[in-house]
Amino acid sequence: MEILTFFCKKAAESGDWEGFSMVSGGEKVNILQFADDTVCFVDASPSQVELILGILSWFEVIIGLKVNWNKSQIIPVGLVSNFAKCAGFLTCQIETLPVKYLGPSLGVSSGSSAIWDPVIERLERKLASWKAKYLSLL
Numbered sequence: 001m002e003i004l005t006f007f008c009k010k011a012a013e014s015g016d017w018e019g020f021s022m023v024s025g026g027e028k029v030n031i032l033q034f035a036d037d038t039v040c041f042v043d044a045s046p047s048q049v050e051l052i053l054g055i056l057s058w059f060e061v062i063i064g065l066k067v068n069w070n071k072s073q074i075i076p077v078g079l080v081s082n083f084a085k086c087a088g089f090l091t092c093q094i095e096t097l098p099v100k101y102l103g104p105s106l107g108v109s110s111g112s113s114a115i116w117d118p119v120i121e122r123l124e125r126k127l128a129s130w131k132a133k134y135l136s137l138l
Contacts, residue, residue: 001033003063007055008040016051018043034102044080049089075099077107 008031011017019030020041032039042048056067072092076083087094097107103119 001036001038004038004055004059005031005033007058011051011055017048037102039101044076044082044086046082046085046089049086053089073099075107 008017012019012028012030017030019028021028030041032041040052042052060066069091070093072090073095074087074090074092075095075097077097080086098105099107100118103122105118108114
């Protein structure tokens, strides 16, 4: 995964891949990774989608790992006028926000407490399991 991060960093440093910034003028983010999950943030331009496709192809050739396109998704954020053209480059699922990623939902208003309900439910189940396990030891 470090090789993939390296390729992405080089593309960003060259100015070919911009990513996004949470605040005006802030640091740009183009990739997030956790274990074998990767999220790429690109502008809705065919050239950026082709760039990501090229980086992933190089990654596959050099490392020997394969992108699972059946589990991959392309998700437009906001109104994307040329989304169909961009999506046409990829052989993955087309999704819309909100989506779940590593537990919480992405694309839900951050002020909404509902985004934390699944996380709270999992923690409550885990705590109940631990409580039952450790109380039985006493």
